[in-house]
Amino acid sequence: MKALLLSRVTAVWALLIIATTLSWQLGHGVGFDDARSAGAAILVVTFIKVRLVMREFMEIRHAPRWMRWIGDGWIVVIAVLLVGLFVNAGA
DSSP states (O other): OHHHHTSHHHHHHHHHHHHHHHHHHHHTTTTOSSHHHHHHHHHHHHHHHHHHIIIIISOGGGSOHHHHHHHHHHHHHHHHHHHHHHHHTTO
């Protein structure tokens, strides 16, 4: 039981719970006066969670370096596009 609690997967799972709680708080207006800023922050937290899930639970951490770079690149490109679209929507 102690080995399970001290494992890397458990630590990542705890980080995912913390990130989800942070997103929930941001969605309820904590820390931002502007809804667009809060929404952009929530999207950034979401893509951090996507990276954690890809690395740890989809076993990309053990993949070849080029595959990890492609995965990280995909996350960055999609995150930048979505945050940009979200912030500039209706502007």
